[in-house]
Amino acid sequence: MHRHLLPHIGNLPQGLRNAITDVAGVTVGHHTLAAQDVQTGVTVVRPHAGDPFRDRVPAAAAVLNGFGKSVGLLQIEELGVLETSIALTNTFSVPAVATAQIRQCMAANPETGRSLPTVNPLVFECNDGFLNDIQRMAITEQHYLQACAQADVDVEEGSVGAGRGMSSFGLKGGIGTASRRARVMANTEYTVGALVLANYGRLPQLVLAGHALGPQLATRLAASQKSLAAEPEKGSIILLIATDAPLDARQLRRLALRAGAGLARTGSVFGHGSGDIALAFSTAYTVPQQSNRPMPTTAMLHDGLIDTLFQAVSDSTEQAIIHALWGACAVTGRDGHHRIALADLLHDWPATSHPLTPSASSS
Numbered sequence: 001m002h003r004h005l006l007p008h009i010g011n012l013p014q015g016l017r018n019a020i021t022d023v024a025g026v027t028v029g030h031h032t033l034a035a036q037d038v039q040t041g042v043t044v045v046r047p048h049a050g051d052p053f054r055d056r057v058p059a060a061a062a063v064l065n066g067f068g069k070s071v072g073l074l075q076i077e078e079l080g081v082l083e084t085s086i087a088l089t090n091t092f093s094v095p096a097v098a099t100a101q102i103r104q105c106m107a108a109n110p111e112t113g114r115s116l117p118t119v120n121p122l123v124f125e126c127n128d129g130f131l132n133d134i135q136r137m138a139i140t141e142q143h144y145l146q147a148c149a150q151a152d153v154d155v156e157e158g159s160v161g162a163g164r165g166m167s168s169f170g171l172k173g174g175i176g177t178a179s180r181r182a183r184v185m186a187n188t189e190y191t192v193g194a195l196v197l198a199n200y201g202r203l204p205q206l207v208l209a210g211h212a213l214g215p216q217l218a219t220r221l222a223a224s225q226k227s228l229a230a231e232p233e234k235g236s237i238i239l240l241i242a243t244d245a246p247l248d249a250r251q252l253r254r255l256a257l258r259a260g261a262g263l264a265r266t267g268s269v270f271g272h273g274s275g276d277i278a279l280a281f282s283t284a285y286t287v288p289q290q291s292n293r294p295m296p297t298t299a300m301l302h303d304g305l306i307d308t309l310f311q312a313v314s315d316s317t318e319q320a321i322i323h324a325l326w327g328a329c330a331v332t333g334r335d336g337h338h339r340i341a342l343a344d345l346l347h348d349w350p351a352t353s354h355p356l357t358p359s360a361s362s363s
Contacts, residue, residue, distance in 0.1 A: 080249025176324025
């Protein structure tokens with residue numbers, strides 16, 4: 001089944017690509033490593049085409065459950081801006097990618113850390129150690145730079161980039177993206193886009209487009225996979241939200257928190273061992289790094305008009321998770337560990353009751 005035939009979550013229209021890159025200026029790049037025990041990668045989300053250190057974008061994060069090893073969240077909480085691209089990778093590759101971001105900034109701005117402030121790298125992670133030999137620490141600076149070089153408006157989904165080795169609901173997880181258009185006034189419309197790195201969930205709890213299919217899907221798995229369903233939730237999910245709406249960091253944190261609504265609809269309970277972190281940023285204006293440049297004079301959106309954006313975040317997040325599961329291909333990795341893809345598990349489901357069709361009811 002093609003992606004465009006999947007059910008549409010909610011009643012807001014999607015953007016042209018149904019991707020985070022429907023927010024003008026945002027691009028996404030991947031670099032994937034797929035060789036025997038090494039099943040991992042890097043994904044980069046660029047907020048605009050310029051230098052994010054010189055022209056920072058407003059941002060805020062919401063930690064739904066903090067079982068994670070990300071870098072850069074503390075300064076974002078304090079200052080409310082991004083000053084690098086957003087990088088996604090596996091847990092043990094966070095230091096290498098953060099170093100790559102620092103070197104990238106120094107190459108573009110040689111006075112970084114001297115006459116200019118130090119840079120705040122931003123790297124999110126999930127543990128892909130079931131499929132990937134995470135102890136190999138295979139990701140290098142060059143892999144991050146290659147992901148940056150590949151950044152484009154067309155976003156590949158599933159078992160690519162940082163999503164290569166990820167698992168979700170005992171199935172193959174990975175990268176997914178979606179977007180919604182939100183009309184806040186009669187003549188004013190904004191775009192909200194979501195990108196997820198899905199590596200979370202227990203199969204008996206899985207809900208797809210409003211259908212509680214987890215128990216039925218669990219019976220389709222082999223005995224070894226059934227035993228996995230009894231384990232506590234150990235995975236994580238990173239939820240990235242972009243918008244062109246003029247919002248400040250306080251409002252963006254409110255948007256980030258609503259990604260949790262879309263996540264919960266899929267059956268997540270934000271388990272004890274799950275690192276569930278959302279970050280939202282706006283492309284409506286930039287904040288200069290240097291104090292001798294003028295600050296933006298953008299008028300912020302009134303809080304009383306923000307509800308439709310909340311809906312757009314929730315719906316695009318849920319849609320992106322469905323896209324991540326559906327877009328993933330089966331992967332065999334470390335020590336022969338295998339994850340089947342959702343599409344393979346559903347391939348012989350009766351067409352009249354198939355849960356992932358436009359006629360199926362959506363959330």
